[in-house]
Amino acid sequence: MTILSLKNVQKNFGETQIIRGVSLDIIEGEKHAIIGPNGAGKSTLFHLISGRYQLTSGNIRFKQDQIENLPPYEIARMGLARSFQVTNIFPRMNVFENVRCALLWSKGYRYSFWHLLGRQRELNDEAMHVLEQIGLKDKALFPSGELGYAQQRALELGIAIASGAQLIMLDEPVAGMSHSEAESSVQLIRKITEGKTLIMVEHDMNIVFDVADRISVLVYGEIIATDKPENIRANPKVQEAYLGEVPSA
């Protein structure tokens, strides 16, 4: 079953074509990696799917609904969550509040100004549960802006998965991490995306081939191949695209 479907998606910035007609079907439950050289448009593609950028042309369908050009909050409410390449948290709030805010909409609180958060036991328990999953339970009351880098990345993940979205998009989740940090981060990603669909942009090929069920290769705004990892490795077009350039590992 296809959960997300892109049809001939194009994005221009002024005269420059950044995404030149991407069509892609993501199957429910799969772990899908998008790789490609720098400047290929991977992050732009993420921004188009999640509603941060408007499409120049094309369609995007999430489950049954057309979502292209909807505002990000409406797409998020449908169950599509994402993280960011640059850490993107609520720095002046504590760790617990960060996660609790991420839970509010999916728990049905909307814009309520008549519920007192301190009294919402189920919500607070759930937020603590997420903190436990991402290993930040003992930092619950710590100002999130003062966490270390790896912990901020973990919180970034926590905010993305808190709402229980079915489709999770992670933009370079382990960029800038040490080897051991990256390793535990991958463990975490596996754990929290269990039973969910994952789309991930990542430069570290070891991680990509380790985690992904399928891989799409994006080169200059076009997908040149979508296949199982072993077939991608053997694909001559992919090898050609990466030739002369380190398959940035």
Place this chain on the structure above:
Amino acid sequence: MAMLKKSAIWIAFAVTLVGMPQIFDSILAISILNQMAIAIVFALSYNMLLGQGGMLSFGHAVYFGLGGFLSVHALILIEFETMVFSILWIPLIGGLFGLLAGLFIGSFSTRKAGTVFAMISLGIGELIAASSLIFSSFFGGEAGISGDRTFGPTFFGVDFTQNIDIYYVATFWVFLATLFMYLFTQTPAGRMANAVRDNPERAEFIGYSARKVRFISFCASGLFAGVAGGLFALNYEFITEENLNAATSGRVLLMAYIGGLGYFIGPIIGAVILTLMNSLLSNYSELWMLYLGIMFLLTVMFLPRGFAGFIMMHQVAWVRGTLTLLIKPYIITGVPAILFSLTAILLIEMSHTEDEIFHFLGMALNTSSSVTWVVALILSGGTFFATRKSLGQLNEAWESANAISKDEQT
């Protein structure tokens, strides 16, 4: 336990409010207390925008003023018996009108935060202030409009002729407004206001429209500013264009900032300090606005989190029990700092006065004698350098009081 502690704070707040006029019972004191009550609600409502929602407004007096104008009109209607209800409920009318104004203006001004919002607030502020002079049937032109609070049904025999009666009315509303503004911060809408302040983009990716979140805070803020305007109308029984113009908007910004934006209690502290300066200092010096300006500058430069932030800075030392380490260093820096402030004030006042003999701290100083000037200059220079020199030891003491001990490191 936390519940108990919170209730204790609120009870203490209520007791303080009710107890103040028992301690300070002069006519002047009651009038100052009334001004404080109004300022507290107004400053707290402003902090809903700036401190909690990240919206810098230069036109918050609009909601205060419009609420106040409608309240005075309500007083007039009561006077002519067009409406019959106790004036106790006047702040509710102010609040309702503040809310309406917030709904209307917020519908377009909350689209963006930052500079765009600030400029729109400035524009709206000027627009309303200018139109208030033009539409004189509602606003009364430059003279403003006035009412009389002593009409209407009495409340258990109280006819509201005395300022102290108004103080208790204000106390009731201050307590209620403060409680509700605090509770608002504990709701999903209030918490998301913080989230949108911190990072509007990410807030949208967790399902919230940043604009709608801002809009809700904006309306709530307008409501409580209107309540403060209603209290103003009850206290002074008149209102003019001055109460909704940029100067009033600026004053509430100063109150919230000097008190401390990041803390719920900050604006309360700011409101108390500024009201005291406004009403007491202005008796002593024509230059009190200058001192207020200097205080604001110093706050921005050295205490960016305001007075409340300064107090909260000591939390770590307090928990560790190292606060006593700071007493002596504070005295060592504090004494020359206070002396410097006094001599600086003396110099400023001497340059300002036209009298031959200037009275300062019980001394009669001859302003035409160069000796007075030289001594004052030397004293201020000396105390300034003494203050600067003493900062080193204060810093050291601060470091050692807040240093993380070995066993606390994890």
